[in-house]
Amino acid sequence: MRPLPVFAGKLIDVSVVQTFKIGELTVAPGASILLEQARASHLFTVLSGWAFRYKTLEDGRRQIINYALPGDFLGLQAAMSDMMGHGIEALTDTVLCVFPRDKLWEFFAADTQLAYNMTWLAASQERSLDEQILSLGRRSAIERVAYLLWYLFDKARELGMTKRNRLVMPMRQSHLADTLGLSVVHTNKTLQKLRKAGSIELDDRTLRIVDEQALKTLARVDEVQNPPRPLI
Template sequence: MTKVTDCLDCPLRSRPLFVPMTESELAFQRRFKAGERFIPAGGDIILQGQKSSSLYTVLSGMAVRSVMLESGQRQVISFVFPGDLIGLQSGIMGEAQHSVTAVTDTLLCTFPRERVWKLFRNQPARAYDLTWIAAMEEHFLGETVATLGQRDATQRIAWALVRIWRRLVAIGMNDGGSVPFPFRQQDLSDALGLSVVHTNRVIVALRNDGLARIAGRRLEMLDHPRLSRLALMDMEKEDVRPIL
């Protein structure tokens, strides 16, 4: 039987991206966590329209959130990384309005839905963190809408690559100037409202311009400042955030 990771030994908790927990918060977190769930690459973590009895924090691995439209077309809402919370919508509303699919082998910390109310009753600071996470997700979706409406194709892809790069660097996944990039061009296309052909052309152009390279399931950042300017983004760091 695989050993469950103790919150004391969480490899993410010590990363500078995440707000440190107090001793009492950590003790509650250890009681709040019910176990772990392994999802192989390609497996569904949450299915659109179904109920979920748990909330999850991604301990390792990556995934995509997506909505399937009545036409059969898929819209990728966001990419999911270690430290992200999954299932809050279905955990609170009772039914998921989107799916979450693992793109790599993914390990999840599980939190039973019914224990969320204990969090609000007994740990107001942790409850505030949960509210903050929901607010940040809303902010990100607003930024995504602005990107789809106001950035051209090259700027959209530059924006997505910078966002992914910064997040993975912030959790220590930078290795020799590159980070893991398990997403398909189809995933980028479905997220950014572009065709796969157009997405491929832009990625090739970014490589030829010495800005970024995607190869061997890795993203290499060749010129972060210039790619950020192209994406119409400031050279800011990732916001420090709570982790559940």
């Protein structure tokens, strides 16, 4: 049995969620969850696994916007407009909770706590996009890499996905490069600099943060603390 989602110390009313849930979907690595410029009839919550949001140019160049982990809500943009402005792809075997798009407003009305939780998730996603814009526009290459590694580690740690201060990261260096707006070669060299600085260890896609404060200082992490995020 899956654990009950908690927000601010309160259990979410699972019976309400079950009323709108129409099933679960398992998606293989590399498979599309939502397509760019497509109309989505379903919305999703990530139950397990990793996925990423992205946009592509006509010539195939891709920008990864951010990463989705358990508890993240996918497809809210499609609920507000007819078409998805970005795509979502699974990085690992990913299990999704499926909701019908046309029932979203009933879903909001059924439980004010759930409506607030979804608003919280949307606001948190907006804040992560602020940091992504800052990275692409003003952070140096090493600051970009340091921030992304710390951000993913901290987000996963909050979900209990780290073990002995280690996180298995399923993305390749090409994913990191597409996130950071760097070439794969530049990304590789920058990772090597971080390793030599002694703040991280990254071997076989397993990240260990050796000196978190040094990594945060290098990444220019905003120390504003968020409350625990909700799971829907």
